[in-house]
Amino acid sequence: MTEHQALARIDAVPLTLTGGRSLQDWLAHETALGPEGARRAIIEYRRFLALALTAPRDAPAMPPPLVQQVWQRHRDDGAAYHAFCSALDCGYFHHNVSRWQITRAEAYRQTRARYHAAFGALSQFWWPHPALLAIRTRLTVVWIVLAIGCVFFGVVDRIESVWAVLAIYGVVAALLLAGRFLPLRFREYEGPRGSVAMRHDGPV
Incomplete structure (x- = not known):
């Protein structure tokens, strides 16, 4: 067939x-x-x-x-x-x-x-090309590392701005979660x- x-x-x-x-x-x-x-x-x-x-x-x-x-x-x-x-x-x-x-x-x-x-x-x-899928996965890891780094250094170096840093981290985390859990919207290059x-x- x-x-x-x-x-x-x-x-x-x-x-x-x-x-x-x-x-x-x-x-x-x-x-x-x-x-x-x-x-x-x-x-x-x-x-x-x-x-x-x-x-x-x-x-x-x-x-x-x-x-x-x-x-x-x-x-x-x-x-x-x-x-x-x-x-x-x-x-x-x-x-x-x-x-x-x-x-x-x-x-x-x-x-x-x-x-x-x-x-x-x-x-x-x-x-999507397999290379795009791999890039998308690596970018997610990079975003997570950067977000954690922002929170860590913000808390250590500038205590008075911790809430602003946490707010930025929250926005980044929300975007990552949206890409993972919203149905059929942000996951087109998630990877096989x-x-x-x-x-x-x-x-x-």
Whole structure:
């Protein structure tokens, strides 16, 4: 089966949540993506599933961060996800990486290459280059170190301005937390730390 044949099969199955609400509608109204972003997210999610469906047994597919979050939301609705996989009649998309020797970074690089070969040019917003993911992670560490340093030296050298320093630290910490916990908004370059997808052909 080619990636385009797999995508045609996946496109024929609705992405609905328990209760009948579409996954696209949920993304449009419950996240910062908006209607157009949600539409594109569904396109990229379906393409990723096509790559997962046709992935070699020893090279699981690895989604980019935003697609990972869409996939996670779908999996969180266990009944709907189970029904979706059953309707595809091609097994179940697992997400456990512990049994595979390939690293997440290598899986992501291979998945991007397969995406480019099957679907053409990649959007850097939806499929950021691995180097950007690494930079984003390192910048987070740098911000944390700088913030802690500001607090330490502010307390030691200028006791009278400690509240101002703490306020700055609070703003920096809030931005870091926002990037980590706000859904589908600031995490587009977080890094491939999520799950890989491998198809299981046994009972769903």
